[in-house]
Amino acid sequence: MLETGSPVPDIVLEDTDGQAVRLSDYQGNHAVLIYFMRSMSCPVCNRHVHDLIRRRDELAADNVRVLVAVPEDRHAAAEWKARRQIPFPVLTGRRGTPHEMIGLSRKVFGSLQQSGTILLDPDGIIRHAHGATMPTNAYDRKAITAAVQALGTRA
Template sequence: MLEIGTPAPDFTLPDQDGQEHSLSDYRGQKVVLYFYPKDMTAGCTKQACAYAELYPHFREKNAVVIGVSKDSSASHKKFEQKYDLPFLLLSDENKDVLQMYDVWKEKNMYGRKTMGVIRTTYLIDENGIITHAKGRVKAAEDAQNELALL
């Protein structure tokens, strides 16, 4: 996990509509940057829907929410439409940003070792500095916990 108090590494990735976004585009706002394993899965859906439900409260606190996974922009678009998600979902199919943020790791799934995303959330301040980082977050509680930190 990246260290609190350090600058968040900048990156550029496509969103669910194929438009490119850089983290630096959001300087001047707080950013909740959350990494999740896969669109349309139970845990990831709970997490995304919780962020969607609380999204107006994040906006009141001058914060944007950005979800990142290795899924394609097309997959993200279906996820956004099915659950009416009001925030950005960025596609990191090459896993460059997942590795940069130290969330692409070996996992133990049903006794088998496999590589995957460790559900992790970073809170980044208006100046691009990481102010909070939490790995292995509980999907259903993540949005409420991050909102409380703002």
């Protein structure tokens, strides 16, 4: 898993339209919060995404862009995004999963995909990084809120 205080590697993901999304594209402009879902069918992960949706105005006021990364393929991600009316970009991996790219690997004999969150400041430095095998532990709202407030990026 990526570590707090380190620069984010230039990871290239793909949105549901098939367009390349580089995390470096956000540098200098916005902080970025990426939520890595265990799977689109995970009810706990879906509740976390809905919390992000409820908080989107608050996060936007803090100049934070939200991205949701899923381990499934682009076509399945596009269907899920449309069906659930997700207002954020939903990202998949171009080669492998987004999770593998940041070190959120499968645990317990390869059967459970880890989930987690990463907050990047506008300079591309990781200000919050948290992953967990159990999705109930992967989204720490209080820690995310504290990390966002520490950025001091309110627009």
